[in-house]
Amino acid sequence: MLTTEMSSHFNDLEKMSVRALLEGMNSEDMTVPLAVAKAIPQIELLVTAIVEKMKKGGRLFYIGAGTSGRLGVLDASECPPTFGVPHEMVVGIIAGGDTAIRRAVEFAEDDTQQAAQDLDKYSINDKDVVIGIAASGTTPYVIGGVKAMRERGIITGCVTCNEGSPLAAAAQYPVEAAVGAEFLTGSTRLKSGTAQKLILNMISTSVMIQLGRVKGNKMVDMQLSNHKLVDRATRMVMSELNVDEATASQLIAEKGSVRAAIESRK
Structure with missing residues (x-):
């Protein structure tokens, strides 16, 4: 059986x-x-x-x-x-x-x-x-x-x-x-x-x-499809780049993803 x-x-x-x-x-x-x-x-x-x-x-x-x-x-x-x-x-x-x-x-x-x-x-x-x-x-x-x-x-x-x-x-x-x-x-x-x-x-x-879709332990390529995920992305960028919330939000809005926002400053 x-x-x-x-x-x-x-x-x-x-x-x-x-x-x-x-x-x-x-x-x-x-x-x-x-x-x-x-x-x-x-x-x-x-x-x-x-x-x-x-x-x-x-x-x-x-x-x-x-x-x-x-x-x-x-x-x-x-x-x-x-x-x-x-x-x-x-x-x-x-x-x-x-x-x-x-x-x-x-x-x-x-x-x-x-x-x-x-x-x-x-x-x-x-x-x-x-x-x-x-x-x-x-x-x-x-x-x-x-x-x-x-x-x-x-x-x-x-x-x-x-x-x-x-x-x-x-x-x-x-x-x-x-x-x-x-x-x-x-x-x-x-x-x-x-x-x-x-x-x-x-x-x-x-x-x-x-395949390189994660950086550190973060979902840097996640789709920013709701406010919760945008907030999470903002915190990631703040932590990674040591910038304030306003700067992180602006970078995400301009670049469209956590990965692109981070790479734009490095």
Whole structure:
């Protein structure tokens, strides 16, 4: 049996108090970072491969279904505002299309051919990297896409929460974070989803740092799309250049980004 389908360590959930439910879920969640830590050597290999391709102009694609697909779309959508990269540089694709982000599309994950067709819409090529995301490691949509891309000589990775899965076997760079049984049996949006989110955070953030999209520990290329971010940018420039708020604000307004503001004075 898949570990993601194993019976919960807790029973009679409907008889538990709210406090007991929350404490039970929290105790299970505490095991997730430990599982992710064990996967760091695998994550390192995948990140290194991604950086090499992206330095040559490649892109990163996530493919997934259900919760896994939504997590890929989320991570991809946060890269442009956080790191100032083009929207087409990191792309999240979910089985069933964008409709499936908000509402499940029945049987979309069972099509072994559709992921390759979805990727082809982006003129996928051997400069790119494709990461399949599936908690179970058995999702046909994801496995089919990863196999098709690997056959074409495209670098492939995966993020799964079962060891020895068909998806891991199909991917060139598998990442396996075996978090064990879910608090609610089989509900992989819980621990498995948390593990996947942590791993995707690690992948995209470390890749962008390696690509020079961070200075020190600051998001110097972030998009200034709201007042909160403009205020954050102002503080960055004040700190980096040792100038007052008015000067920092003027520099940002003139140059359009934290990086440009800082470089204009150095």
